[in-house]
Every structure is written in C-alpha cells, then in structure tokens.
Amino acid sequence: MLSFCYVNEGQGVIPLLDYLNLKNWKQEDCGLINIPHIKDIYALFYGKQLGYKGIMQHEHSNELSLSSIPKEEKQQTLLYFNKDGYSSYCKEYKEYWDWVKHRNEARYQNTQNHGKNYDAKNMMHTFRLLEMALEIAREKQINVQRPNREFLLEIKNGKFEYKKLLEQANILQAQLDEAFKNSDLPEHPDLNYINQLAYELREDLYREGFH
Template structure:
C-alpha cells in the first residue's frame, strides 16, 4: 500500500478500531507518528474520546511491527477548532433580526456592516481632505440601499477597495499631524466644561 489515505478510510480498509491503535512519536519528524495495532497489548488508541484535542501515545514493545505512518496537522487542527468555536459563539450571541435580514436579501454578506464600512471610509477620506468630521451623510440614500442588500458583494468590494486606495493617497498628501495635540485637547475640554457649568447647565 502506498500513498496517503485519510485515517477513517484506512481504518475501514483494515477493519480496525481506533481504540486498538498505538502511536509513538518519531524523532525529528514534526507531527509524524508511528502507527501500530493490537487488540491484546492494551494500546491507548489514537484519541481517548470524541471530544479529545490531543492524540494518545502508547508504550510499544520493541518487537512490534510498525503498520504505517500517521500524520496529524496539529497547528491546522487547532486553527480549525478555534474558528469552529468562534463561529458557534457568534451564532449564540448574534443579533437574530440582523441575521434574518442578511438571509432575506440573499446577498450572503452582513449588509449593515457593509454600510458602516462605506460610511467610515468616506468620513476618513473627508478628514484627510477637508480636516473635518461630517456626521450627517450627504449620500444617506445610497447607504440605506447598501443596508437593504441592494448591491452585489463583488460590486461593493471593488468600490470599497477604490475608496481605500483614495484614502491612502489622501493621507499621503495631507498635512494633518501624525499625533493629536493632547495638551490642546485637554485644555479645550477643561474650558468647555468650565463654560458649561458657568452658564448653569445641569
């Protein structure tokens, strides 16, 4: 037998049970294990139970013949488990109305997030070019159309990438300081509070 074969297929082909398998580390071969099989020698199996995240290693008698090599991509598996957990955490805590809206418009993306992406990109571009924040959006209808799922994802992605390119170019040309003047900001906040309380607002 030659070539790689998925573990479950291999066990089925051999008519083996995983709990009778034994694994040992192979020195200097990352994620590679020697695979043994015996129904009498008390091997620990490949995993202890279905929820296991770690392989089981067994004590193998020297005279036992190795049946094959077993490769376990631990980093890839850990990454998959992390993404799997994050997905189900998201499902547990997601906004159900928002999720149903995404399902209903059929575009397969979070339209509200996409709307905010455009809003923030455009506001950042205005900061770079005009040095001011415009909260009231002049293209409100367009943003609401994005939120309703009117446009294809690919179309919006291309437009967002174009805005990103414009934004990077605008900040290259902008004379805005690299960092805010914290002393000025603190002084301004102090003066505004002082004026607020002096005028008797509560």
C-alpha cells in the first residue's frame, strides 16, 4: 500500500518510500490526519515515542492509519494516497490468484511449490510466443520446434526469479517492436490466398476420406 502513496517535496511530488529513505524515517513513527474537503490527501507528521499509529498498521492493511496529533506538533508534508489505483491493484491481484487456483489445481500447486509467486507455465508460454513472433518478423516463418527447449522447461519449473524474467521479457518485447518496425511483411494477411489454401486442404481431406 505504501507504494501507492506520494508526498509533496519541494515544488514536486515523490513516492513516499523515497521520501522516507531520504529522511531516514520509519513509517511506524509517522502520524496522519485528514484534511477536510480534500479527498485522499493527508497531513503527515513525524515523531518517535509520540504514540503515532504509523501510515499503516500492518502489511495487509487496506486503509491508512490516522493518529491523534498534539496541536503544537509541526506538519512535515502532505501525503496523497492513490486509493483508486490501490483498489484496482488489489482487485486484479485477487482475480489473478483466483484464476490460477481454480483454473488448474496441479498448475496452482506447481506455482506454490516453486515458491516464486508467479504462474510458471504462463511465463514459459510468454517467452515462447515472444520468441516465435520475433522469428516471424525476422525470418518470415514459424518455427514450432524450439531451439531453447531446456530454457523454456526451466522457466516452467520455476527456476528463475520473476523480476529477472520480466526484465528479459521486456527486452524481447523491445526487440520485437523494432523487428516489426523494420520488417517488410505486409500489414495484413492475403485473405484470398488463405481462403484458397483452406479450400484446397479441405478438398484433399475429403478426397482421402479422413484416412
């Protein structure tokens, strides 16, 4: 939740976590109060052993904590909580893990076993499809047999950390964008050719009697 909080610093805004690091403060020693008539913006105070409740009480909190602030205490800054963004994140996170759990129990168990907190099979297919798309752009053909089968199986088995795989996937995506930008492949498929090919394949199939 702290990742969805921002504070006023100078003439701009910075993430709360960066602000706390700059100040060498702990969130547990911060106190917040509402500012009337301004949605999701709070006055932030700081002080050790003043009984402040912190910005959040525990890591699973869904609401910011509010504190009783003595009148003589000085406000340090303003804090903005992107509550809508955080709610959307929580909703998508829950929906994702509900999908993982109920879509395939064996697959969910594999995700739990490798302990990397991501759907390893889905990640494996992400790399496979990105690489195949890159080959289409560069070589103008589809290579079904994968030359890096062992690497893909290692992804499926949860060998790699999610952050590392995401970095590699982003690199592949950038290469893919550049490859299609420079490719002379047509913008649209030749539908007449595709329809004719489908017709001929069906004719051959019927002629052989599905043997």
